Amino acid sequence: MTRALPIAPPEPSGRAPRRxxxxxxxxxxxxxxxxxxxxxxxxxxxxxxxxxxxxxxxSSKSLARGTRFSxxxxxxRAFTDPLLLDGVVRVVLFGVVQIPIMLGVAxxxxxxxxxxxxxxxxxxxxxxxxxxxxxxxxGALMWGFLYSRTFGVFADxxxxxxxxxxxxxxxxxxxxxxxxxxxxxxTGYNTIVLYSALQGVPRETCEAAxxxxxxxxxxxxxxxxxxxxxxxxxxxxxxxIGTVQFFTEPYVMARxxxxxxxxxxxxxxxxxxxxxxxxxxxxxxxxxxxxxVVFVVAHVFVVVSRRRGAAS
Amino acid sequence: xxxxxxxxxxxxxLVPVLAAGGLLAxxxxxxxxxxxxxxxxxxxxxxxxxxxxxxxxxxxxxNASHTDVQVDWTNVGTGPDQYAKLKTAFEAGTGxxxxxxxxxxxxxxxxxxDALADMGQYGANEDEHLYAEWAWSQATDGDAVHxxxxxxxxxxxxxxxxLFEQHQIPVPTTWAEYAEAAVKIKAxxxxxxxxxxxSDGGWINGLMWQAGCRPxxxxxxxxxxxxxxxxxxxxxRKVFDLHGxxxxxxxxxxxxxxxxxxxxxxxxxxxxTWAAAGWTPGYVAGSLTRTAGRWAVAPMPQWTAGGDEQxxxxxxxxxxxxxxxxxxxATTVARELFGTSEAAWDVxxxxxxxxxxxxxxxxxxxxxxxxxxxxxxxxxxxxFVPVSEKLGDFQFTPFQDFVFxxxxxxxxxxxxxxxxxxxxxxxxxxxxxxxxxxxxxxxTQ
Numbered sequence: 140m141t142r143a144l145p146i147a148p149p150e151p152s153g154r155a156p157r158r159x160x161x162x163x164x165x166x167x168x169x170x171x172x173x174x175x176x177x178x179x180x181x182x183x184x185x186x187x188x189x190x191x192x193x194x195x196x197x198s199s200k201s202l203a204r205g206t207r208f209s210x211x212x213x214x215x216r217a218f219t220d221p222l223l224l225d226g227v228v229r230v231v232l233f234g235v236v237q238i239p240i241m242l243g244v245a246x247x248x249x250x251x252x253x254x255x256x257x258x259x260x261x262x263x264x265x266x267x268x269x270x271x272x273x274x275x276x277x278g279a280l281m282w283g284f285l286y287s288r289t290f291g292v293f294a295d296x297x298x299x300x301x302x303x304x305x306x307x308x309x310x311x312x313x314x315x316x317x318x319x320x321x322x323x324x325x326t327g328y329n330t331i332v333l334y335s336a337l338q339g340v341p342r343e344t345c346e347a348a349x350x351x352x353x354x355x356x357x358x359x360x361x362x363x364x365x366x367x368x369x370x371x372x373x374x375x376x377x378x379x380i381g382t383v384q385f386f387t388e389p390y391v392m393a394r395x396x397x398x399x400x401x402x403x404x405x406x407x408x409x410x411x412x413x414x415x416x417x418x419x420x421x422x423x424x425x426x427x428x429x430x431x432v433v434f435v436v437a438h439v440f441v442v443v444s445r446r447r448g449a450a451s
Numbered sequence: 452x453x454x455x456x457x458x459x460x461x462x463x464x465l466v467p468v469l470a471a472g473g474l475l476a477x478x479x480x481x482x483x484x485x486x487x488x489x490x491x492x493x494x495x496x497x498x499x500x501x502x503x504x505x506x507x508x509x510x511x512x513x514n515a516s517h518t519d520v521q522v523d524w525t526n527v528g529t530g531p532d533q534y535a536k537l538k539t540a541f542e543a544g545t546g547x548x549x550x551x552x553x554x555x556x557x558x559x560x561x562x563x564x565d566a567l568a569d570m571g572q573y574g575a576n577e578d579e580h581l582y583a584e585w586a587w588s589q590a591t592d593g594d595a596v597h598x599x600x601x602x603x604x605x606x607x608x609x610x611x612x613x614l615f616e617q618h619q620i621p622v623p624t625t626w627a628e629y630a631e632a633a634v635k636i637k638a639x640x641x642x643x644x645x646x647x648x649x650s651d652g653g654w655i656n657g658l659m660w661q662a663g664c665r666p667x668x669x670x671x672x673x674x675x676x677x678x679x680x681x682x683x684x685x686x687x688r689k690v691f692d693l694h695g696x697x698x699x700x701x702x703x704x705x706x707x708x709x710x711x712x713x714x715x716x717x718x719x720x721x722x723x724t725w726a727a728a729g730w731t732p733g734y735v736a737g738s739l740t741r742t743a744g745r746w747a748v749a750p751m752p753q754w755t756a757g758g759d760e761q762x763x764x765x766x767x768x769x770x771x772x773x774x775x776x777x778x779x780x781a782t783t784v785a786r787e788l789f790g791t792s793e794a795a796w797d798v799x800x801x802x803x804x805x806x807x808x809x810x811x812x813x814x815x816x817x818x819x820x821x822x823x824x825x826x827x828x829x830x831x832x833x834x835f836v837p838v839s840e841k842l843g844d845f846q847f848t849p850f851q852d853f854v855f856x857x858x859x860x861x862x863x864x865x866x867x868x869x870x871x872x873x874x875x876x877x878x879x880x881x882x883x884x885x886x887x888x889x890x891x892x893x894x895t896q
Binding site for chain 2: 203204284290398419
């Protein structure tokens with residue numbers, strides 16, 4: 140947009156009224172009591188397990204020689220473990236392709252149902268959201284059957300045109316097949332998130348754009364999308380985190396696809412280290428390394444998108 | 452990959468559609484409270500984890516025939532699902548049952564985790580004479596009794612008798628003839644395969660066993676830190692050479708076993724043979740309805756004409772965990788749940804279709820002489836029972852999950868054309884040795 144909007148939404152005042160803040164500190168005990176339940180849950184289910192896992196990761200247990208303190212050895216091993224690094228490269232590659240596709244489709248869908256706003260939109264919202272309501276395990280099993288050469292409907296499509304049946308579990312197509320499952324499951328969810336954000340865009344802004352002669356497409360791309368930039372970033376961050384933690388679909392699909400190896404994704408590798416190889420200590424180190432990577436990636440993403448937001 | 456493809460033990464009887472239900476059921480597990488001495492004169496209660504089919508009847512039989520000990524049974528999941536829970540419980544030091552079902556290849560893994568009680572201290576050595584020799588030797592280490600054998604998986608060749616006869620293909624007695632049959636099958640039906648290379652560590656291990664390959668050696672009594680890994684010997688190599696060659700020439704399919712695809716392929720004439728185990732009659736009779744009656748069983752093809760080398764795929768035992776509160780009572784349960792109990796074996800043989808490792812039960816004329824409608828009335832145990840008797844010594848590593856995972860992952864690479872078949876065993880050997888040394892073992896290659 141090149142011109143200032145004639146009607147700007149009222150800027151929320153940055154300062155909170157003094158009185159209310161003083162009242163909050165006037166009853167420290169009551170405040171603490173309100174916080175306590177949440178605090179206890181966080182300590183019991185987040186801080187303590189994290190601390191324990193970190194403590195585990197600082198020692199090593201070998202099957203033959205028992206447990207010993209090993210400092211950062213497990214982390215050195217994690218950062219140089221070719222199986223883990225292969226898995227990291229695989230999920231990064233996966234995310235670079237899958238996340239833009241998923242969010243692109245979700246954004247287009249959200250803009251479409253926001254623009255249409257009829258009964259069709261309500262039905263579409265429900266239908267788009269349904270895959271998210273299907274548990275991931277069942278979704279992956281279902282797709283396992285849909286991909287099957289015996290039972291599936293898709294494998295034989297090329298045969299209709301004289302081609303060869305598709306092997307969705309072949310090593311060249313496996314990531315695409317998995318990406319399709321994730322996109323199927325999460326696009327609707329992201330559509331709803333972005334659609335909700337669009338509800339917060341002031342109608343006046345759009346009306347002003349109409350008066351200025353903007354076409355519906357221009358309104359969508361130049362008014363609405365910039366207005367929900369933060370929601371898009373949030374959806375992107377959640378998707379990045381979800382991708383780094385990619386587990387359920389490959390875990391379930393491994394029974395159909397032998398190409399899914401023990402270290403196919405980093406999380407699968409951590410699972411196998413702990414529960415197949417009884418290597419809980421190294422598994423903890425892998426998990427912490429992963430957590431650290433997620434933290435760094437998410438943080439960089441937030442900083443970059445804020446800077447870009449401030450620059451535009 | 453470990454943790455998943457190796458869950459055949461009970462899933463062998465489940466159509467994979469049911470797998471979803473199984474996963475959900477496995478999630479809703481409870482932990483037994485463990486044995487509690489019957490303080491007020493009541494019976495000792497012993498918790499048991501097992502996933503045998505039809506196991507409820509076995510538990511009932513035990514509880515009906517015992518007054519001092521009673522079993523509380525929980526099915527916490529099949530194979531790897533249960534092992535994951537067991538390993539977690541042993542790592543945590545609490546939460547394990549008193550008695551747990553464990554497959555043969557997993558016994559050293561739990562021994563090295565120091566998870567299993569020595570039942571020898573509670574008189575279990577008295578049972579040695581009951582069981583097939585190979586099974587007893589895998590379940591014990593010197594005088595230490597780590598496990599009580601229940602069922603085994605002596606291997607034999609299932610084949611489509613009708614199709615072999617119709618196309619006048621001789622039933623292979625050697626692996627060379629097997630490869631020739633594969634060519635003839637392809638010629639008879641371009642969509643058919645001799646079999647599938649099923650990505651199952653236990654299966655390929657059985658084939659290696661049958662080839663005379665003895666790749667592992669481990670005896671904690673002789674040296675807790677010493678392990679032998681020798682996967683690249685000619686006996687092991689020839690199994691991969693033959694099957695890799697068949698896969699490469701498109702004569703052998705690549706569907707993993709126990710998937711809906713593989714089951715459908717068996718039932719549609721896509722696969723003409725399956726190197727299967729003693730428990731297979733029970734598994735297939737339920738799932739292969741269209742081809743029932745058209746199959747037959749032949750002894751495994753031999754590597755040298757006229758030979759009699761045999762192998763085993765699968766089989767399981769009962770173990771008593773170190774967390775058992777009353778190891779004596781738990782040992783009684785492990786020994787007598789099946790053991791010589793006629794009621795239990797009635798369920799085990801006729802409903803769960805186990806292949807018994809109790810030699811008297813296996814030698815029972817009623818068992819050997821039982822004709823199977825699925826195999827056109829053939830008395831298949833006449834083939835399976837001698838195989839089980841013939842099985843020799845075979846050992847596993849204390850990290851067998853890793854070994855099977857490696858065999859599967861490297862074979863998968865070969866199937867995908869990313870690795871020559873000839874390097875599967877070398878790479879597995881290299882990675883397994885590295886893993887073993889990392890785990891503090893001294894490795895003999």
